[in-house]
Amino acid sequence: MTAEIIDGKRISTQIKEEIAEEIKDLRKRGSSVPGLAVVLVGDDPASLIYVRNKKKACEATGIESFEYRMGHHTPQEDLLKTIQWLNQDEKIHGILVQLPLPKDIDTGLILESINPEKDVDCFHPQNMGKLVANTAHLVPCTSAGIIELLDRSDVKIKGKRAVILGRSNIVGKPTALMLMHRHATVTICHSRTEDIEKITREADILVAAIGVPRFVKGEMVKDGAVVIDVGMNRLDNKLTGDVDFDEVVKKASLITPVPGGVGPMTIALLMRNTLTAFKKQLGKENQR
Ligand code: GUN
DSSP, X not given: OOOEEOOHHHHHHHHHHHHHHHHHHHHHTTOOOOEEEEEEESOOHHHXXXXXXXXXXXXXXXXXXXXXXXXXXXXXXXXXXXHHHHHHOTTOOEEEEOXXXXXXXXXXXXXXXXXXXXXXXXXXXXXXXXXXXXXXXXXXXXXXXXXXXXXXXXXXXXXXXXXXXXXXXXXXXXXXXXXXXXXXXXXXXXXXXXXXXXXXXXXXXXXEOSOOTTOBOGGGSOTTOEEEEOOOEEETTEXXXXXXXXXXXXXXXXXXXXXXXXXXXXXXXXXHHHHHHHHHHHHHHHHO
């Protein structure tokens, strides 16, 4: 079997077009529009690329983008003050603090200082709790992007066996929760899992998010499985996924490439979260 490629770039463009339509409508009706603040501390090269892509996505959708660049040695207090100020600003509906932050800054404290209603990354413990309870408005962008890829490729989730490689707060755990809420039977594997191949071979849907280049080999995949590669590893200066694409493409029925798979979806879903946050905040304002 040779897998069909899931084109994340095309699907993400479709989602951004849907958002752009809604925002065009808002402008036509004389409404305010969503605003996204992106805060970048330092000049990590990968983060600079992410931030540039987020700005481009804002331009494509009509979301107003506000960028805050702060020096690598910015005191934590100054970053907290910036966030408090953005929390109050009515033009800003979403706040994203680009990670990783410099070592001297307490990341947990910073993420908790973001107004949960503006937490478009869904990293605030309150939003993570809501995700566990399946009552969340804002959803983690990468995980929501994975679900969209599956839905828009007509992959049935209900009743299927999903295996997630990786247990991070940003991808592994929320993806497992969201697939479970969609009635998949979910297993999370990680660096200490014994006999990992035995488990991955049972997966109808296999999500690789461990950060080890080309970890998933052909023999680890069931014939006809759907394989989602979240990996973004630099290998010989090339972006390489967690899946050995050339091997796995021969076993899977559907597979995401790297680049052009999950990556663009994360940004599209960030735009959607910003629109969702805007609508919720606007609704509250109108009730006042
Ligand atoms: N750094 C890498 N990916 C992300 C992300 O999705 N959100 C934030 N805030 N920082 C990141």
